[in-house]
Amino acid sequence: MHGKKSDGTSKRTDQGEEGRFRCFNRDELTKRGENLDINWLKDENASNHDELPEPDPITAMIRERLVTAMEEMDALTALLEP
Numbered sequence: 001m002h003g004k005k006s007d008g009t010s011k012r013t014d015q016g017e018e019g020r021f022r023c024f025n026r027d028e029l030t031k032r033g034e035n036l037d038i039n040w041l042k043d044e045n046a047s048n049h050d051e052l053p054e055p056d057p058i059t060a061m062i063r064e065r066l067v068t069a070m071e072e073m074d075a076l077t078a079l080l081e082p
Contacts, residue, residue, distance in 0.1 A: 004010055014023040024038065032038070 012021040015021050029036070
């Protein structure tokens with residue numbers, strides 16, 4: 001943890017190229033095409049993106065679970081109505 005405040009509001013200082021907290025000026029962002037997707041911390045245990053499944057089955061599963069959750073919420077609402 002960096003900083004004394006556990007809520008993350010401690011002032012951060014630029015720790016340079018090897019540090020976790022870095023400052024980027026406007027020129028650097030312009031060179032990146034205004035892309036704010038800046039990451040340098042890598043999870044060594046993360047899966048290779050090429051090995052991930054296609055999104056269609058994942059979105060179908062999420063949709064199915066959301067529909068089920070909504071049906072359960074509707075049933076609960078009906079039970080709670082006077």
